[in-house]
Amino acid sequence: MATMTLKNVPEELYERLKEAAARHRRSLNNEVIVCLERALEGGRADPAALLAQVRQVRARTAGVFVTEADLRAARDEGRP
Numbered sequence: 700m701a702t703m704t705l706k707n708v709p710e711e712l713y714e715r716l717k718e719a720a721a722r723h724r725r726s727l728n729n730e731v732i733v734c735l736e737r738a739l740e741g742g743r744a745d746p747a748a749l750l751a752q753v754r755q756v757r758a759r760t761a762g763v764f765v766t767e768a769d770l771r772a773a774r775d776e777g778r779p
């Protein structure tokens with residue numbers, strides 16, 4: 700496996716990567732690899748895998764309906 704060294708990484712980007720790594724319970728190195736893989740995927744997602752994910756989400760949210768009135772009420776309560 701190849702090794703790569705990054706130089707002159709802006710501090711803000713480094714901090715964001717560290718936060719994302721902690722949030723995803725990954726090492727900083729693994730987080731960078733995942734970010735690079737996603738960035739370079741270029742729309743080559745597996746349609747069958749994507750469809751399976753969509754079906755899982757639909758199954759988890761079956762029977763959940765949000766109306767425009769619900770959205771307005773949430774916005775009016777201060778939710779973004």
